[in-house]
Amino acid sequence: MNNRYYKKLALTIALFLTLVGIAGIVKKNEPSSEIFRKHFWTYKVHSSKKYNIIFEGDSRIYRGIDVNSFNKGININSIHTLNFGFSSGGHNKDIFNAVENKLLHTSLNIVVLGITPFSLTPKAQLNEHFIEEQNRNKGETIERMYFYPFLSFFEPFNIQKLLHPDTVTYYEKFHKNGWVESYKIPANPNEALTSYKKEFENNQVSDTVIAVLLQKVKEWKNKHIKVYAFRPPTTVNMETLENNISGFNEKEFIKKFETVGGKWIEIENRFNYNSYDGSHLHFYSAQQLSYYLGEKIKADVVPK
Incomplete structure (x- = not known):
């Protein structure tokens, strides 16, 4: 018995x-985890951790900059780097203040701005994604930051994806350093063109937004904070569309940016990177770009 x-x-x-x-x-x-997604965004905004280097921008930053690859490229000991990108993020005082509050304020302080035409429009300045997370109530913030990681195993999985693996699938992996590793199957490099045409209707690049950004760069320089900027790579078709209908003049922006003390990073062969939707980089290309940026900034900050 x-x-x-x-x-x-x-x-x-x-x-x-x-x-x-x-x-x-x-x-x-x-392909993705809703629990980790919520934990990821809450931690990004509400964590008290401080950093030497912060990337700021929209979704082309948070999907396009792998902090680990960047740190390998810059190869400076004891560097702490954060990807502080947000969906449809704009460059304004709200986000600039949050960036400055997360800096370590040591001998090496760097802010890297991802300049996309949309990020310079009035609509982007609403920063709805960032503001929503910043204003999250204290109880929910604590729950998402400290309890959600332990609940991920009990999160229901998507049976439909198992039964129909041939459907369109968006893969996302959320890294605590602020990067969302992502790709899509099947990829469609022209997918985002239609939505961006609509985004720029009555929503052009704003001289006022640029002026606020340039003033902050000047202030940061006076505080011994180095400021770099670059245009995140997309596709030929996307960049052509943006140049034609957004009102963005890249050469003019670079000239003004460098006049106030910023340093522009030109991305060589920028159409060689792979975009899965015509806007965001496949994670392999994100890693390559991030390493490249690390090398470029190291060459500027480390004496030879």
């Missing part, structure tokens, strides 16, 4: 562990 009981118990335990293992494998291959 006892032997039969223990055999059944052993079989039950073995079956349970097998199911847990299968569930773990399935969870690991899930």
Whole structure:
């Protein structure tokens, strides 16, 4: 009797562990996690951790800058870097103040701005994604920051993706340093063109927004904060569209930016990077770009 009981118990335990293992494998291959997504954004805004280098910009920054690859490229000991990009993010006083509050204020302080035409429009200055997270109530903030990581195993997985793996799937992995590693299957390099045409209707690049940005660069320079900027790579078609209808004059912006003390980083061969939707970089290209930027900034800040 006892032997039969223990055999059944052993079989039950073995079956349970097998199911847990299968569930773990399935969870690991899930395209995205809603729990990790919520934890990711709350931690990015509300963490008290400080950094030497902060990337600021819109979704082309948070999907396009891998902090680990950048740190390998810059190769300076004890560097702490944050990707502080947000969806449809604009460059204004709200985001600039948040960036400055997260700087370590040591001998090396760097802000890197991702300049996209949309980020310089009035609509982007609403910074709705950032403001929503910044204004999250204290109880929910604590819950998302400290409890959500432990709940991820119990998050339901998407049965439809298992049954129909041929459907369009957006893969996302959320890194605590602020990067969202992402790609899409199948890729469509022209997907975002239509939406961007609509985004620039009655929403052109603003001279006022640029003026605020330039004033902040000047202030940061006076505080011994180095400021770099670059235009995140997309596709030929996307950049052509943006240049034609957004009102952005890249050469003129660079001239003004460098006049107030900023340093522009020109991305060589910028159409060689792979975009899965015509706006954002596949994570392989994001890693390549990030390493490249690290090398470029190191060449400027480290004496030869």
